[in-house]
Amino acid sequence: MRAIAAGILATLVSLSTPWATAAAACPSPDQLPVVGGEELSDLDDLIDRVVTGSDGRPVGTVWDVTLDRCRAPQDIVVTEEGSPDRKVAIPITRIRTVTDDNRLVLKDITVAEAHTLPPFHTEGSMTSLGGRQ
Incomplete structure (x- = not known):
């Protein structure tokens, strides 16, 4: 019975760990x-930069x-070239580099x-740099 209780407790602790870890994972305010x-x-520096695909x-x-x-x-929310009304979200992790001329x-x-x-599409709970809708 103790083995079962210990297994259940271990499972509960492992399920709660991601939330505890995620809460501690926020960078300090000084970290850029x-x-x-x-x-x-300044993240505002990203606004209006040209985004280039991996094909150049x-x-x-x-x-x-x-x-x-x-x-x-x-x-990054990107207004597509040639389709100013269409915007797509691209994960920040998909940016390979920032070029000398500030292209992403x-x-x-x-x-x-x-x-x-x-x-x-903006979501009610979404937080954005520009707060644009």
């Missing part, structure tokens, strides 16, 4: 976010940045693949 391998002192072609321009619960950048180059996402992403 890293985007494309570079620290950014322009995907569009950064319109907004969504933030996670720690207020760290989560996605994606890893493993071509322009054609970006066009297949679902359209971005």
Whole structure:
């Protein structure tokens, strides 16, 4: 019986660990976010940057940045080249590099693949840098 109780307790502890770990995982306010391998002192600097696909072609321009619960950048919201009314969210982790001319180059996402992403829609609980709707 003790073995069963210990197994149940171990399972409950392992289920609660992700939440405890996630709460502790927020960076300190002094820690700068890293985007494309570079620290950014101001996330506003991402707005209006050109986003280039892994094929070297322009995907569009950064319109907004969504933030996670720690207020760290989560996605860039990109207005697609040639379709100013269509916006897509691309995870910040998919930015390979920031070029010398401040373009954001994606890893493993071509322009054609970006066009297949679902359209971005704001959610009531979503936090964004620009607070755009």
